[in-house]
Amino acid sequence: MSNPIRLEVNCETGEVTEIELTDAEVAELEAQRVAYEAEQTRLATEAEAKAAQKTAVLSALAEAAGLDVAEVTAVLGF
Amino acid sequence: MAQVLISTVTVGAGGAASIDFTSIPQTYTDLLIVLSGRCNDGASVQDGVRMSINGVTTNRSFKQLVGVGTAATVNGGTDDYLGNVTGGTATANSHASMNLYFPNYASTTLNKPFSQEIVPETNSSAINMFVTAGLWSSTAAITSLSFYITGFSWVQYSTASIYGIK
Numbered sequence: 001m002s003n004p005i006r007l008e009v010n011c012e013t014g015e016v017t018e019i020e021l022t023d024a025e026v027a028e029l030e031a032q033r034v035a036y037e038a039e040q041t042r043l044a045t046e047a048e049a050k051a052a053q054k055t056a057v058l059s060a061l062a063e064a065a066g067l068d069v070a071e072v073t074a075v076l077g078f
Numbered sequence: 079m080a081q082v083l084i085s086t087v088t089v090g091a092g093g094a095a096s097i098d099f100t101s102i103p104q105t106y107t108d109l110l111i112v113l114s115g116r117c118n119d120g121a122s123v124q125d126g127v128r129m130s131i132n133g134v135t136t137n138r139s140f141k142q143l144v145g146v147g148t149a150a151t152v153n154g155g156t157d158d159y160l161g162n163v164t165g166g167t168a169t170a171n172s173h174a175s176m177n178l179y180f181p182n183y184a185s186t187t188l189n190k191p192f193s194q195e196i197v198p199e200t201n202s203s204a205i206n207m208f209v210t211a212g213l214w215s216s217t218a219a220i221t222s223l224s225f226y227i228t229g230f231s232w233v234q235y236s237t238a239s240i241y242g243i244k
Contacts, residue, residue, distance in 0.1 A: 004231055006224075007094045011085045011240060012101040021095055029095060033229025036126070 004029070079243060081110065086239035089232045093118055096226035097238045104184040104219055106242030113176040113196075115163050115236035117227040122165035124198040124205060127176070128158040130224045131190070131214050140212035147203040161196040161208030163227060168200035173236065175199065183220040190214040 003026050005018040021029070055069075062072045087097060102109070119125045128135070135158035142153045142161065163174035176196035182188050194210040214220075225238060 004095045005092060006096040006098060006226075007087055007089065008098045008100055009085045009087045009238075009240075010101050011099055011103060014085055016087050018090075018094075025095075029229055031229075036228040037121075040122070 082106070082242045082244065084240045084242050086237065089115075089234055089236040091234050093231040093233050094236075095231045096224050097232060097236075098222065098224040099238075099240050100222045102183075102221050102223070102240070103242065104221075106184070106244055107182065108243035109180040109183045109220065109223075110241040110243060111176075111178040111180075111223065111225075111238065112241070113178075113225060113236075113238045114173045115176070115225075115238070116165070116168070116173045116233045117163055117230040118166055118233050119227075119230045120166040123168045123200055123202065124162035124165045124174075125230055126228045127160050127163045127174070127196065128226055128228060129160055129178075130158055130226075131216075131220055132218060132222055133224070137215040138212065139215070140210050142208050142210040145207045146205070153208075160194060160212075161210060162198045162206050163196070164198040164200060166233075168198065168202075168205075172199040172201075180220060185217070186219050187217055190216060190220060 003021045003023065005020050008017045008019055010017070058069050058072050062069045065072065084103065085099060089097070115127070117125050138158060139156050140154060140159070144151045144153050160178070161176070163176070164172055174196055176194065178192060178194040180190060180192045183190060190213070192212045192214070194212060195208065197207045198205055223240070
């Protein structure tokens with residue numbers, strides 16, 4: 001048995017069967033993994049960009065108000 | 079009310095791409111699924127767990143409250159996503175914990191709402207927890223359920239149990 005298996009539990013009989021995935025199912029699994037990792041990378045990049053933008057805005061506000069970033073953060077409540 | 083164990087399964091040494099409950103008896107009022115699981119993704123602390131109902135992932139919708147650290151967010155969608163399970167970089171030997179409840183699963187006249195909570199466990203404040211309100215917009219009776227992880231497999235000692243509620 002070379003491919004991964006799935007576990008099938010027949011709830012009427014209680015029988016548990018190990019069923020080897022077909023090559024097509026394995027390929028689909030791999031495609032899902034690649035897509036998922038790409039999405040995770042995209043989300044992480046997006047989160048980093050938002051954080052950087054937030055930091056830049058806070059810095060600009062602090063400079064304009066004559067405060068430091070911690071004070072601006074405290075005033076804004078986050 | 080009585081809770082009756084219908085079936086339980088533990089993943090063996092080779093892992094399993096999915097855990098499938100088939101031929102679910104139609105003799106109970108509700109279904110409860112309890113799952114303890116971890117996936118084999120060696121690059122992540124947590125990964126998405128998904129569910130198909132009667133072999134399909136369509137006609138679904140969900141809203142969920144997601145807690146991470148001291149923050150909370152909301153999430154929603156129309157796919158088969160349930161939340162996250164523990165990934166390969168999480169604390170060794172820790173598994174996610176999930177409960178999922180289907181009332182009136184055997185009805186042939188009602189749509190199938192479900193409630194679910196899952197916590198992928200690790201020693202980190204960056205781990206998420208999920209509380210989900212979901213719906214399968216189908217009047218078909220639920221006869222099979224499959225649980226799987228996007229692109230990965232359940233590791234050994236992951237367990238899933240299905241209970242009937244009378």
